[in-house]
Amino acid sequence: MSRIIVTGAAGFIGSHTTDRLLAEGHDVLSIDNLRTGHRHNLEEALKSPKCRLQIADVAEEGVLDGLVKEFQPDAIIHLAALVSVQESIDDPDLNLRLNYIATQRVTTAMEANGVSRVVFASSAAIYGDTTDLPISEDAPKMPISPYGEAKWNSEEWLHARAAQSGFVVRCHRYFNVFGPRQDPASPYSGVISIFDRCYLDGKPVTIFGDGQQTRDFISVHDVARANVIAAMRPDIKSGSANVCTGNATSLLDIVNVFASYYPQVAAPSFAEGREGDIIHSLGCPDRVREQLGFVAEVPVADGLGELIRAG
Numbered sequence: 268m269s270r271i272i273v274t275g276a277a278g279f280i281g282s283h284t285t286d287r288l289l290a291e292g293h294d295v296l297s298i299d300n301l302r303t304g305h306r307h308n309l310e311e312a313l314k315s316p317k318c319r320l321q322i323a324d325v326a327e328e329g330v331l332d333g334l335v336k337e338f339q340p341d342a343i344i345h346l347a348a349l350v351s352v353q354e355s356i357d358d359p360d361l362n363l364r365l366n367y368i369a370t371q372r373v374t375t376a377m378e379a380n381g382v383s384r385v386v387f388a389s390s391a392a393i394y395g396d397t398t399d400l401p402i403s404e405d406a407p408k409m410p411i412s413p414y415g416e417a418k419w420n421s422e423e424w425l426h427a428r429a430a431q432s433g434f435v436v437r438c439h440r441y442f443n444v445f446g447p448r449q450d451p452a453s454p455y456s457g458v459i460s461i462f463d464r465c466y467l468d469g470k471p472v473t474i475f476g477d478g479q480q481t482r483d484f485i486s487v488h489d490v491a492r493a494n495v496i497a498a499m500r501p502d503i504k505s506g507s508a509n510v511c512t513g514n515a516t517s518l519l520d521i522v523n524v525f526a527s528y529y530p531q532v533a534a535p536s537f538a539e540g541r542e543g544d545i546i547h548s549l550g551c552p553d554r555v556r557e558q559l560g561f562v563a564e565v566p567v568a569d570g571l572g573e574l575i576r577a578g
């Protein structure tokens with residue numbers, strides 16, 4: 268049994284990661300400032316005596332240090348972030364604080380307290396608009412948003428500190444994660460969460476472009492599993508890897524699954540493609556398989572079915 272701190276634990280990926288840690292019998296200190304996370308995401312988790320929620324801002328100096336000193340975790344899974352790319356463009360200073368300075372707070376707290384392992388939520392956004400598919404980890408890092416820039420800078424910071432201090436760091440470059448608890452609040456939220464909300468409300472979805480654009484959609488359950496593997500297995504060394512499926516799914520494929528569950532909802536409408544939208548994105552899953560022994564297991568249609576049945 269291990270003791271794990273999860274930052275951003277009340278968020279989409281954080282809450283599923285917390286659930287998985289608890290299912291495996293670990294003690295979890297969940298930290299979240301509830302800026303975009305929700306307490307109700309941890310409703311089940313908080314029924315466990317092995318889970319505690321601390322409402323705190325990890326970007327604030329000294330906050331994490333105190334919590335780490337008190338809890339003495341074996342590993343930190345650092346998922347707290349400003350998650351909206353659009354918001355990072357609108358408020359670059361806040362992005363810098365939440366997506367980069369917070370990473371520095373994590374390493375400071377680790378070094379002061381001898382924590383030996385950290386898992387970091389990076390993103391496919393670090394690659395920018397590359398058209399060389401599938402995207403391997405060695406592809407050029409050319410982020411096109413403050414969000415992608417801060418994720419890439421955080422990776423570099425973490426690896427530099429790890430080399431100095433001797434802790435193990437795993438950076439997970441998530442592709443398009445989907446599943447229950449993803450917030451559909453903004454037009455820039457993940458497309459599957461937006462479509463799910465529309466179908467649930469009986470409203471037709473809007474497809475930007477012709478719907479033939481593809482993404483590497485990965486279930487949040489697979490992502491949570493990858494996080495836990497990276498945090499728990501002592502034989503796994505430092506590195507950065509894509510967390511993806513290696514499968515391309517088009518928006519039309521996604522809509523077809525929704526339509527099969529909601530035959531009464533009107534057909535999608537089509538609007539002009541979004542400015543700056545990429546047509547295809549696909550990750551190469553080889554490295555994460557080699558380094559973590561991780562292979563995504565949830566087919567997109569199954570993950571969508573679960574989401575739709577959850578209502």
Ligand code: UD2
Pocket residue numbers: 351352353392395412443454455456457458459461462473474475476480482518541544545548
């Ligand atoms: C992700 C980021 C985005 C930007 C981009 C860079 C998320 C949620 N989005 O966008 O901010 O960093 O990567 O590559 O992480 N779509 C519709 N109808 C809708 C909503 C979306 O057709 O109501 C389309 C959208 O135009 C795009 C596709 O669905 O072609 C996927 O959109 P997304 O925002 O879920 O993901 P992505 O990879 O484009």
